[in-house]
Structure formats: C-alpha cells, structure tokens
Amino acid sequence: MRQGSGGLGRDIGRAFPLYLMLLPALAYLALFCYVPMWGARLAFMDFSFTGNHAWAGLKHFRTLFSSPAFGAVIANTIIISAMKIFINFPMPIILAIMLAEIRSKKMIRIVQSVIYMPHFLSWVVISGIFLNLLSLEDGAVNRLIVFFGGKAFPFLTQGTSIRWVFVFSEMWRSIGWDSLLFVAAIIRIDPEVYEAALMDGAGTFRRIFAITIPAILPTIITVFTLNLGFFMNAGFDQVFNMMNDAVLSKVDILDTYVYRLGLQNGEFSYATAAGLFKGVIGLGLIFATHFGSKRLTGKGVW
Amino acid sequence: MMKALVFALVLLAILVPAYSQGKVPEIRVISKDFYPTDPDNLAHIANIQKAFKAKTGLDIKITLLNAPEGSYPEKLNLMLLSGDIPDIIYFQGNDEAIANQGMLVDLRPYVDKSQWFKKAMLPFNVKRLQNYPYLVWLAPPRLNTPAIRSDWFAKWGGKLPNTVDDYYAMLKKFVTSDYDGNGKIDSIGITDTGNTARIDFLFNHAFGLTTTWLKDSSGKYNYSKVSDFEKNKLTFYQKLYKEGILDHDYITTKWDGMEDKLYTAKIGMVVGTPGLVTDIYETKMAKAGKGNEYLVISPPAKGIAQGFTVDVSKESRGYAISASSKNKDLAWKLLDFMASDEGQFLDRLGIEGVHHVTKDGKVSLTEKFGSWYPRFSEVVGWKGPVDVLGKGGRESLAMAVKYATVEDINFVIPKDLAPAWDACSNVYKEWSFKFISGEYAMDKWADFAKAWYAAGGDKVTEYANKTLK
Numbered sequence: 001m002r003q004g005s006g007g008l009g010r011d012i013g014r015a016f017p018l019y020l021m022l023l024p025a026l027a028y029l030a031l032f033c034y035v036p037m038w039g040a041r042l043a044f045m046d047f048s049f050t051g052n053h054a055w056a057g058l059k060h061f062r063t064l065f066s067s068p069a070f071g072a073v074i075a076n077t078i079i080i081s082a083m084k085i086f087i088n089f090p091m092p093i094i095l096a097i098m099l100a101e102i103r104s105k106k107m108i109r110i111v112q113s114v115i116y117m118p119h120f121l122s123w124v125v126i127s128g129i130f131l132n133l134l135s136l137e138d139g140a141v142n143r144l145i146v147f148f149g150g151k152a153f154p155f156l157t158q159g160t161s162i163r164w165v166f167v168f169s170e171m172w173r174s175i176g177w178d179s180l181l182f183v184a185a186i187i188r189i190d191p192e193v194y195e196a197a198l199m200d201g202a203g204t205f206r207r208i209f210a211i212t213i214p215a216i217l218p219t220i221i222t223v224f225t226l227n228l229g230f231f232m233n234a235g236f237d238q239v240f241n242m243m244n245d246a247v248l249s250k251v252d253i254l255d256t257y258v259y260r261l262g263l264q265n266g267e268f269s270y271a272t273a274a275g276l277f278k279g280v281i282g283l284g285l286i287f288a289t290h291f292g293s294k295r296l297t298g299k300g301v302w
Numbered sequence: 303m304m305k306a307l308v309f310a311l312v313l314l315a316i317l318v319p320a321y322s323q324g325k326v327p328e329i330r331v332i333s334k335d336f337y338p339t340d341p342d343n344l345a346h347i348a349n350i351q352k353a354f355k356a357k358t359g360l361d362i363k364i365t366l367l368n369a370p371e372g373s374y375p376e377k378l379n380l381m382l383l384s385g386d387i388p389d390i391i392y393f394q395g396n397d398e399a400i401a402n403q404g405m406l407v408d409l410r411p412y413v414d415k416s417q418w419f420k421k422a423m424l425p426f427n428v429k430r431l432q433n434y435p436y437l438v439w440l441a442p443p444r445l446n447t448p449a450i451r452s453d454w455f456a457k458w459g460g461k462l463p464n465t466v467d468d469y470y471a472m473l474k475k476f477v478t479s480d481y482d483g484n485g486k487i488d489s490i491g492i493t494d495t496g497n498t499a500r501i502d503f504l505f506n507h508a509f510g511l512t513t514t515w516l517k518d519s520s521g522k523y524n525y526s527k528v529s530d531f532e533k534n535k536l537t538f539y540q541k542l543y544k545e546g547i548l549d550h551d552y553i554t555t556k557w558d559g560m561e562d563k564l565y566t567a568k569i570g571m572v573v574g575t576p577g578l579v580t581d582i583y584e585t586k587m588a589k590a591g592k593g594n595e596y597l598v599i600s601p602p603a604k605g606i607a608q609g610f611t612v613d614v615s616k617e618s619r620g621y622a623i624s625a626s627s628k629n630k631d632l633a634w635k636l637l638d639f640m641a642s643d644e645g646q647f648l649d650r651l652g653i654e655g656v657h658h659v660t661k662d663g664k665v666s667l668t669e670k671f672g673s674w675y676p677r678f679s680e681v682v683g684w685k686g687p688v689d690v691l692g693k694g695g696r697e698s699l700a701m702a703v704k705y706a707t708v709e710d711i712n713f714v715i716p717k718d719l720a721p722a723w724d725a726c727s728n729v730y731k732e733w734s735f736k737f738i739s740g741e742y743a744m745d746k747w748a749d750f751a752k753a754w755y756a757a758g759g760d761k762v763t764e765y766a767n768k769t770l771k
Contacts (some may be wrong), residue, residue, distance in 0.1 A: 049382055049403050067721035068758045069728065136550045137490070156554050157735065244553045245497050245731035246739070252728065259376075261724055266379050266399030267717070 043273040053269075060273035069257065077253040080163055081234045085227060088171045093220060095175055096182035097208055112183075115176025127241035130169050131156065156242075159250030166238060166251075181223060185216040218299050225293065225301045229286040232278040254278055326361045327629050329636055332381070333392035333621075334374045336677050338366040345653045346677060350636075353644050358635060389627040390637070394619045397437060398714065406436040407623040412634040413438065418642040422681040426709070429614035434714070439620025440641055440679035442577050443706045445610045446503040447698045449580055449597040450571040451564070451587075454481045466508045466538070466603045473547045476570035482592075490569045491542070493549035495557050497731060498539060498738070500573040501548075507708070508605025509535035514613075514712040515766050523711070523766045525759060527730050528751045531606075539738045553735055565590035576698030577691060578675055584694045585672050599697040602705055610702065613710040621678070640678035649676040650690050658688070713769050715762070722758025729757045 012019050043060055045053035064070060095115070102108050118126070133140050134155040142152040155161045189211065197207050213220075236255035243251045254274060262271025286301070294300040336343055347364045354362050367388055369377050375396045382391075382400060391406075400406060413420050413431060422440050423431070431438065450463075454476055463469045473491035482489055494500045506512070510531035515523040526532060542548035549555065549569065563569045565587050574580055580597060588595040602608055623633045639645045651658045651665065652674035658667050665687040682703070691699065715723045733750040736742040742750075755763070 049387075049400060049405050051385075063721065068725040068756075069721065131554050135554070154739075157739070246553050246735040248728045248732045257724075261720060263376050263379065264396055265717075265720060266396050267720070268383065 040272060040276050040279075042269050043276045045269055047267075047269040047272075056269065060270050061277070063270060064273055064277065069252065072249055073252055073254055073257045076249075076251060077232055077234045077255075080166055080239070080251070080253060081231045083163060083167050084170055084235070085231065087167050088174070089224060089227065091171055091175050092178035093182050093216070096179040096186055096216075097212055099179065099183055100186045100212070101204065112176065115179070117176070118173045119177035121173065123237035123241045126169055126173060127238070130165060130242065134165065156244060157246035159247050162242070162247045162251055165242065166235065169242070170235060170238060181219060182216055185219040186212060189215045217297070221293050221297065221299050222301055225286060225289040228289045229282045231285050232281050326363045327632050328363045328365055329390060329629055329633050330365045330367055330388035331390045331392075332367040332369055332378065332388045333390075333677065334369070334394055336366060336392070337368050339368065342653060342656065342674075343677070345656070346648065349648050349653065350640075350645070353648055354636065354639050357639060357642065357644050360632065360635065362632060362636060364636070387624045387626050389624055389629055389633045391622050391624060392620070393437060393622055397622060399717075401434075401436040401622075402717070405625050407625050407627075407630055408435045409438055409623065409634070410435045412623075412638075416634075416638045416641075418645070419638045422641040422679070422684075424682055426612045426614050426706075427617070429709070430617045433614065434616030436622050437617040437620040438622075438637065439617040440681050442680065442682050442699055442702055443610070443612050444575070444618060445612070445702055445706060446500045446573040447576045447580070447701045448504050448571060448573050448600045448602070449583060449694065449698065450600060451567070451594050452596040452598050453594040454567075454570045455598045457481050462598070463600050464604050464608075466505065466605050469504070469603050470542075470547075473542070473570065474545065477546050481570070482567040489567075490549045490563070491547035492571050492573075493555055493560050493563055493569050494552040494573075495555055495560050496553060498552070498734070501539070502535075503602065503610060504573050505535055505538070505603050505605075506611070507607040507609045508603040509538070510606040511535060512607050512609070512708050513611060513710050515770060516711075523763070523770050525754075525763060525766070527734075528754050528759065533744065533747050536734060536737045537744050540740055540744065543738050544740055548738070550739075561586065565592065567592045567594070574698075576702040577680070577695050580698040581692040581695035582672075584692055597694045597698075599694060599701050601701060607708075608705065609708050610706045611708045611710045612706045613712055615710070615712050615714050637678070641681055643684075645678070646681050646684045647686065649678050650680070650684065650686055651688075711770060713766065716765070719758075719762055719765060722761045725757040726754050726759040726762065729754045729759075 042053065044056060044058070046056045046059075047053055067073075099108055099111065102111070134142070136142060136152055136154050136157075141155070146152055153161070155165055193211055194207060197211060202210065232254060234253040234255065236253070236259070239251055239253050240256055240259065243256065255278075258271045258274040261267060262274060290300040290302070338344060343366060347366060351362055351364055354360065367386075369381060375394050378391070378393070379396055379400075382405075387405070393400075397406070410431060413423070419438070419440070424443075426443060427438070427440065450472075455472075457479070458472055458475050458481075460468070460472055460475075463472050476491045477489055478487060479489070480487055492501060502511075511526050511529070514526055516526050516529055516531070517523055539548060543550065549563070551559075555563075560569075560572060561583065564572050564583065572583070574583060576599075580599070584595060584597055587597070602610055621637055623630055623637075627633055640649055651667070652671060654660065656668065657671045657674045658665055667688060667690070671690075682699075689696070729750070733742065733753065737744060737746075737750075
C-alpha cells in the first residue's frame with residue numbers, strides 16, 4: 001500500500017476491501033484516542049461538575065511538581081519501568097526463537113497454549129496467586145526455603161525484592177503473549193535461507209545470530225520503540241494490586257499516586273495534569289528512540 | 303357506534319393509569335450494592351413505596367440505579383462526572399469535592415423539620431451534621447470491637463481480658479498452645495488488614511492515644527502518630543510481632559483473608575465491626591465447621607485510658623441529596639420515613655416471606671435473613687418485634703456504645719494540603735511497619751518523626767494549630 005505507485009486514491013481503489021477493514025480500527029483510534037484529547041484541557045482548568053470550569057493556568061502542574069512525594073513517585077516509575085523493559089523485553093524474543101527451533105508441531109502447540117494462558121488472567125487473580133506463593137507465614141516459596149534449611153524471606157515487604165516480584169510476575173504473565181509477534185516475524189523468514197546456511201555448515205547459534213535476529217530486527221525495533229511510549233505507565237493494575245504499606249516509598253508510581261490524589265478525591269484536573277505530563281514524556285521517548293534508531297540502524301517506526 | 307364506544311373505553315382504561323403513573327414523582331437513588339439487578343432490592347423498593355404512601359399519603363416512585371462496576375467511590379465520581387446526577391446519592395468517601403462545588407444540599411433545615419430522623423440521631427450524628435451538613439447516616443458508631451474465638455478462650459480458661467497485660471497473656475497462650483488440635487504449635491494470636499488500624503481500636507486508648515491530635519503541656523496540638531504514646535504502642539506491637547502473636551502477614555492480608563484465618567482456626571481473635579458484621583462472622587464460623595460457633599466480645603484494653611474514639615468531623619459515609627434534584631423535599635421525606643418505625647421494620651427485617659414470616663401476628667426470621675442488611679439506615683436502639691441481631695452482634699454493639707465515649711479532635715484535610723497529607727501519611731505507614739517488624743529499632747523514632755515533618759507533616763501541624771481550638 002505504498003503511495004509511490006500512483007497515489008493514495010489509486011491505492012484505495014486497488015485494495016478497497018483492505019481499506020474497508022481498516023475503518024473500524026480508525027474509528028476506534030479517533031473515538032478513544034483523539035476525541036478524549038479535547039478533555040486534556042482540564043489540566044489547565046479547575047474542574048467543575050456543573051461544567052463551568054474556570055481557567056487555572058499551570059496551577060495543577062505547579063501543585064504536582066511541588067508535591068513532597070512527586071520526586072520519589074517519578075523515580076519509582078522510571079526504575080520499575082526500566083527494570084520491566086530491559087529485563088522483560090528480550091524474553092519474548094528469546095522464547096520466540098526457542099519455539100522456532102522446536103521441530104514437533106504438536107509440541108509447539110502445547111507449549112504455546114500453556115504460555116499464552118496467564119495473559120488472560122486479571123492482575124487481581126495474579127496478585128492473589130503471588131501473594132499466596134510468597135507469603136511469609138505459609139507461602140509455598142518460603143516453605144521450600146525453610147525446608148532446605150534457609151530462613152523465610154519477606155519478598156513482599158522489602159523495597160528491593162517487591163520490584164523484582166513485579167518484574168517476574170509481569171514476565172510470567174506476558175512472555176507467551178508478547179512472543180506472538182516475534183514468532184510471526186520468524187515464520188516470514190524464507191526457509192531457503194536456513195537451508196543454505198545449513199549446507200554451508202552453520203550451527204544453530206550461528207543461524208540464530210546470522211539469520212533470525214537480523215531478519216526480525218525491524219520488528220524488534222518497532223516493538224521496543226512503541227513500548228517506550230508506555231514507559232511512564234509502569235503497570236497500574238499490577239502495582240495497585242500487589243503494593244502494600246511496607247514498601248510505599250519504593251513502589252508508589254505516578255499512576256497509583258494520581259489514582260489516590262486525583263480520582264479517589266475527585267480532583268480530576270489534578271489527575272489530568274499528571275496524565276498529560278505522563279503522555280508528553282511518553283511521546284518524547286517515542287521520538288527520541290525513533291530518531292536514535294534511525295541514526296544508528298537506519299530503521300525506525302516510520 | 304357501540305364498537306367505537308367500547309374501543310374508546312378500553313383506550314381510556316389503558317391510557318389513564320399510564321398517564322397517572324407518569325405523574326408519580328420519581329426519586330432516583332444510587333447506593334452501593336443496592337442495584338436493580340437484585341430481585342430482593344426491587345421487592346424491597348415496592349414495599350417501601352407502599353408503606354410510604356400509607357404513612358405519608360404521598361405517592362413516590364423509587365428508581366434504583368446501577369453503579370458502574372468496580373470500586374464504588376471511584377465509579378460514583380465517574381458517574382457524576384458524566385452528568386448523570388441522581389436525587390439521592392450514597393457516598394462512601396470522596397464527597398467533599400462534590401459538596402465544595404455546591405452540588406449537595408445543606409441537610410440541616412431538613413433534619414430540623416424531620417418527623418423521625420432527628421429523634422433517631424445519636425449525639426455524634428448531630429455534631430457531624432453541624433460540622434459537615436451534606437451527609438446523613440443513621441448507624442452505630444463505625445469502630446471495631448475485639449472478638450475472640452470462644453473455643454480457644456474456653457481452653458485458655460482465663461477471665462475476660464481487660465488490660466493490656468490480660469490481652470498479652472491470653473494471646474501468648476494462644477500461640478504457645480495447640481488449641482486448633484493439628485499437632486503443631488503454629489497458631490497466630492491476631493491479625494489485621496494491611497495496617498494496624500483494627501488493632502489500634504483495641505490498644506490506642508491504653509497507650510494514651512485518645513484523639514487524632516493531642517494537646518501538649520504548652521497548648522500546642524501534635525499529631526498523635528508522631529507522639530511518644532505512639533512510640534510506646536509500636537514498641538508493644540514489635541514485641542507481639544517478634545513473638546508470633548501478631549500475624550507476620552498482616553500487612554498483605556485483606557479483609558477476606560482475615561476472616562478466613564478466623565474461620566479456619568489459624569488465629570484466635572480479630573477486631574471487627576460490631577453488630578451485623580460480627581453476626582456474619584459467627585454465621586460463617588459455624589459453617590466452617592471447626593468446632594466454634596460463637597465469639598467472645600471483649601472491651602478495649604485498659605491502660606492510660608480505656609475506650610473508643612468517635613470522629614465527629616463528618617459522616618464518613620451516608621446519604622446526600624443532589625442540589626439539582628427537582629424533588630428535594632420528597633427525597634428527604636423518603637430518608638425521613640426510613641428512620642420511622644415502619645421504615646425500620648422494612649429495612650431491618652427484609653422481605654415478608656423471604657427474610658421473615660408473620661404467623662398469628664408473631665414475626666420470626668427465616669434462614670435467609672442472614673443475607674439481609676439494611677439498605678438505608680440502622681437506627682440504634684430501634685425495638686423491633688424480634689431481635690434482628692444474634693448474640694455476637696448484640697454484645698459487640700453494646701460494647702461499642704458503652705466504650706465510645708471520647709470525641710475525636712480532628713479536622714477535614716483541606717484540598718491544598720492533600721498532597722502533603724498523603725506524603726506524610728505514607729511515611730507513617732512505611733516506618734510503622736518497619737518498627738513493628740523489627741527492621742528498624744525503636745531508637746530510630748526521632749528519625750521517623752523528622753521524616754514525617756519533612757514530608758509535609760509540618761504544614762499539616764501548622765494548619766491543625768490554626769484550626770483546632
């Protein structure tokens with residue numbers, strides 16, 4: 001659907017059914033992503049339930065930035081997000097490559113079904129599972145540690161360990177589902193390239209590093225760049241369900257802070273200001289990664 | 303001609319009731335867990351409409367609204383944000399932002415003119431209404447009373463605990479004995495739900511923490527949680543934690559987890575809501591089949607003082623009337639009616655034939671009554687034709703009323719101080735756990751106080767000293 005060969009109009013004419021299939025997605029984008037942007041003006045107003053919002057300028061941003069907890073909240077958001085992205089991002093790629101190496105189709109189907117399953121569980125359920133597993137009194141993990149002569153460890157109430165719990169529970173939930181895209185990218189590689197490499201005597205690792213990874217690199221870069229756009233999200237549902245009072249200073253992220261002070265207290269303007277701030281940072285990160293990647297690899301999102 | 307006449311009569315017969323039905327003023331109500339999807343709720347509303355008409359001579363059409371799924375206070379905010387504003391709104395917090403925008407009616411004139419509501423109010427309700435006139439709520443004081451497994455209590459064989467030492471001795475025995483009979487010394491004395499708020503009801507007064515803000519000898523108000531009284535209390539909690547009396551998982555335990563530990567005989571006591579909730583504990587405990595059906599209700603611990611503190615700054619939950627309602631008077635009349643004898647009969651006993659039956663003029667409760675709870679109000683001291691509370695419910699309520707003797711010294715945190723209050727409250731939450739779990743020694747108390755003031759406690763304390771007299 002490139003415009004080069006005759007313009008957009010001709011392209012639409014040629015691939016009309018495909019463009020028709022695009023319509024619902026465009027409508028979704030317009031309705032849920034672009035129309036709500038109009039509401040972002042609330043960040044610069046004092047919200048009123050009666051609809052008479054008064055202009056407030058940068059007041060809510062000043063309150064946000066001068067809040068005593070704001071620095072720690074931003075730091076937590078960045079740390080937790082960075083841990084998740086840099087540790088969890090390569091995992092689905094590795095998994096997809098491993099899946100591609102399995103020869104038995106039946107085995108692939110079984111493995112894929114099992115690893116996709118956690119994606120469909122809500123964070124309420126997952127947090128319940130992990131809270132039970134890691135309980136200090138009678139959690140399975142601590143029982144094992146004690147059984148082998150160790151001392152029970154407070155995974156959920158230590159600032160450093162709870163962040164690792166976030167990382168691993170996220171990995172457990174998403175690794176299978178996130179590998180889908182990379183599995184699809186690997187399937188598109190021409191099998192003849194692998195056969196030629198095999199005839200030239202290339203081993204498994206050689207094939208992975210010389211063929212598979214370079215072939216799926218554009219997908220990796222695109223997914224990574226898009227993921228960075230959500231960098232400031234850090235996972236509200238997960239953190240909200242798994243956090244506890246003992247580790248507040250280590251896990252309170254921008255979203256949980258906004259939820260408490262903004263939504264729960266009905267301070268919608270304040271919540272919108274924080275949301276807008278988060279969105280701007282995310283947009284900046286997308287641009288930075290896109291142009292950085294263009295410069296380094298010649299490939300970007302667009 | 304005849305045919306035309308019959309047709310016209312039939313048409314009239316259909317249209318007239320429909321027209322008059324449309325004339326009945328409608329009151330739209332939104333309340334937590336009071337949704338039109340439950341047939342019991344619809345039957346209850348039909349009964350109320352009928353009884354309301356009989357008592358007041360007024361027609362009313364009550365329409366229950368569905369709240370969006372999820373956390374009620376948050377979803378209610380979003381519902382109001384969408385412009386859908388019911389006549390009667392039940393709030394469970396987060397009402398101040400809405401009241402501050404003039405969206406809720408000042409209920410004081412309505413209460414003054416009420417036939418039944420005013421008489422049903424307790425002294426703390428009256429003070430709360432004076433301080434914050436937008437919410438009304440007729441219910442026992444919202445505090446927590448201690449409740450001990452009666453089988454463990456009997457095995458222990460001691461007298462009803464009264465002092466801090468009594469409680470310590472009993473709980474210590476619980477964790478060093480095999481009262482659950484599983485062949486192991488693995489029982490826990492007491493737990494809480496994410497913080498020590500419940501246990502604090504038991505021990506606060508004993509350690510001198512009688513109000514939220516405490517006046518020192520120079521006449522200055524200081525926050526109780528950074529006082530030496532609090533330090534002494536946390537030192538005691540640290541001891542409980544170290545000796546396994548206080549559940550090591552209390553910080554990650556939720557209310558259902560706490561109940562489960564009680565029913566399955568993992569812990570010996572809880573501190574829970576008196577009245578109906580204590581009854582529910584007993585019902586569920588009996589169903590769990592671990593050999594215990596009753597709870598022993600004990601008083602708050604005695605030490606420097608003994609009692610429960612009642613917050614009078616505002617109702618923490620309750621009903622409000624929307625300022626945009628076209629039927630404010632009727633909405634109030636409905637709330638007033640629900641405080642009357644007839645209203646309480648319906649609201650407390652549930653639906654005839656389902657939750658209670660009347661035979662030869664005598665009312666008795668059915669098995670299903672256990673699942674019923676008042677949708678509008680629970681007038682303390684209302685004498686019904688039958689006891690609606692079980693043994694635990696009655697005793698815990700009596701204990702709450704007996705010891706709820708101290709009015710809190712507190713105030714509503716203003717909007718501008720909300721971020722500072724949030725920050726310093728979080729400092730307390732985190733440090734208090736570190737003290738209790740032994741991660742921090744108590745000699746770090748001065749560091750904690752410094753961190754609390756630095757996080758915004760200084761601003762709040764300054765405001766407290768301007769506001770409190």
